[in-house]
Amino acid sequence: MTTPIKLYRHPKSGHCHRVELMLALLGLPYETIDLDLANGAHKAPDFLRISPFGLVPAIDDEGYVLADSNAILVYLAGTYASAPNWLPREPRAAAEVQRWLSVAADNIYAGPCAARLVKVFGVDLDHAAAVKKAHALFKVMEAHLHGRDWLATDTVSIADVAGYSYIAHAPEGGVDLAPYPTIRAWLQRIEALPRFVGMARSPTPVLA
Template identity: 45%
Template sequence: MRLYDLELSGNCYKVRLFAALAGIDLDIVPVDVAGGEHKRPPLLDLNPWGQVPVLVDGDRILRDSQAILVYLAGTHGGEAWWPSAPFQQAEVMQWLSTAANEIQHGPCAARLVDRFGYAIDKADTLAKAARILSLLDAHLATHDWLAARRPTIAECALFPYVALAPEGGIDLAPYAHVRRWIDRVKALPGYRPMPGT
């Protein structure tokens, strides 16, 4: 399996992190994002959305980091990381939506402004980040893991941009339960960091 990858992308790191935790061997293909390689063929043919990560497994092509997590868990991690029981699966799904929505438009977007100069309303990203980090902290006050009482792909979907929040000017000091969860994720067997975490 080939992963079209950018080392500094938290969305790509979601996939690299899960592969490390689940012992999945990926052929990492670095993409020249600064040079716009993802915005023109042949990469644009693989993913018309012009984004990384992209996973290619034979004739199967997937965009979207959450979808790639679901695929890799389904083919390799199985029940441990992506429960098949409907309620547990839906619990994980709640957090996959959170990763795609509130995390993407909160801490991830704040980092895009500070680290890469994106023209996004910084105050709006900080307000969104404060809201989601407060909700996350309250949840983690009574749960060791996001869903299903064990580490799942929900951890891989949220960890990168939460751990990278300081690169967007967000102080994690007020969120003690989030910080302890970050430590628990870092202690998982096979854990692999990325620059900034």
């Protein structure tokens, strides 16, 4: 490919970062287009033609436009990954990947993502409930990752990319990762991958 993929994003959105991380890990050329969400850029008519629900991230790959972070991960891996591990086709492995994409859309969103939305962006959500959900998720993940390196299969996949951003930045939402050594080791394995790119960090609140 010669034309960079356009990534419409907010630089501190974990949903956007998981797409940027996937682009980087695959070594794909891309350009970021930061939207001023506070002033409604995501609701402008031009952007709604790209992302009808007015949500970031969205991509434009030489005229093919797609929104939703997990859908974009599936598209990028299926289109550009040279190794099958990113998006396995074997039914059981594919099902395991899909299970963790669902966790990213549900448990991660309701837990560490929501807690961070309160602390970083001032969103009016129940912070205590989000922290409780985050710890409930992390207890399951901590047990799941014992004796294994990756969430879904024996190798890194889009499941790990989908899970990384909000979990790595959970302390910004007041969720302590100290009790979860296997999760922290998993995060470090992702950060050690070639071409890894991080997300801009926000101040971490004092943990109670």
